C-alpha cells in the first residue's frame with residue numbers, strides 16, 4: 001500500500017508533477033495568471049513569465065491551459081521543449097501542431113510557404129472565426145535566436161486592433177538576458193513577471209492546500225511549526241524543494257512510527273542531503289534542485 005494511503009490521502013499530496021489540481025494560488029502565481037489571461041482576452045500579443053528553477057512555471061502553464069480549455073473562443077498549443085535547429089523546423093512544428101497540415105508533404109514546404117500557411121490560418125481563425133489563437137512555450141529559455149526571430153515575425157501579424165497570435169513564454173531567468181539582446185522583441189512584451197519563491201506563510205498555506213487537495217480529512221496537523229520553520233530555512237520557499245522535502249518528511253514520519261513531522265525528521269533529511277553531497281548547508285539559494 002502506498003505511503004499516502006496509509007496516512008489517509010486519496011492521492012499523493014507531494015507529487016512533483018505539475019498537476020493543476022494542486023496549484024496553490026500564491027500572490028505572485030495569481031497575479032501572473034490573472035494578467036496573462038487579461039492579455040489574452042485583449043489579444044495584446046506577448047506575455048513572459050520568468051522564474052528560477054522550480055518556482056512553478058510549468059504548473060502555472062497547466063493551470064492556464066485548464067482555464068483555456070473551458071473557453072470555446074480559444075485555440076491553443078503548448079510547446080514543451082522548444083529546441084529547433086532551423087527556422088523551417090520551427091515553422092513546420094507550428095504548422096503541424098496547430099493542425100494546419102496533416103501528413104507531412106512529399107516535398108517539404110519552403111519557409112515562405114510555411115509562413116503563408118500560418119498567416120492564412122491566423123487570419124481565418126482570428127478574423128473570420130473570431131477565435132484567439134494562443135501559443136504557450138514552456139522552457140522558453142531554450143529558444144534560439146532563429147526561433148525567436150520566427151516568433152517576432154508571427155507577432156507582426158495583426159489587425160488595427162489586435163495581434164493574430166497570442167504568445168505566452170515561460171522560462172528561467174536567463175531568458176530575460178537573451179531577450180534584452182533583441183530590443184525589437186523586448187519591445188513587444190505587453191506583460192512580464194518574475195516568479196519569486198514563496199514567503200513563509202505562503203509556503204505553509206501551499207503545504208496545507210496540497211494536503212487538503214489530496215483528500216486528507218483528519219483535523220490533526222501533519223507538520224509541527226518547528227518542522228515547517230526548518231523546511232523554510234532549507235528550501236527558502238522554492239515550491240519544488242518544499243514539495244520534495246514534504247514528500248520525504250511524510251515517508252520518514254511513517255518509517256519512524258511518528259504521528260507528526262517534527263524538527264528532528266526534517267533535520268535528519270537535511271543532514272542526509274548534505275552528507276550525500278547533494279547540498280551544502282548554505283547552498284540553498286543556488287539554482288540546484290534536489
Ligand SMILES: Nc1ncnc2c1ncn2[C@@H]1O[C@H](COP(=O)(O)OP(=O)(O)OP(=O)(O)O)[C@@H](O)[C@H]1O
Nearest residue numbers: 016017022023024053054055056057058059239240
Ligand atoms: N503554485 C503552486 N502550488 C502548488 N505546487 C506548486 C506550485 N508551484 C510549483 N509547485 C510544485 O513545485 C514543483 C515544481 O514546479 P514546476 O515544475 O512548475 O516548476 P518550474 O518553474 O516549471 O521548474 P523548472 O524551471 O525546473 O522547469 C512541482 O511539484 C509543483 O507541483
Ligand SMILES: [Mg+2]
Nearest residue numbers: 057058138139
Ligand atoms: Mg518547468
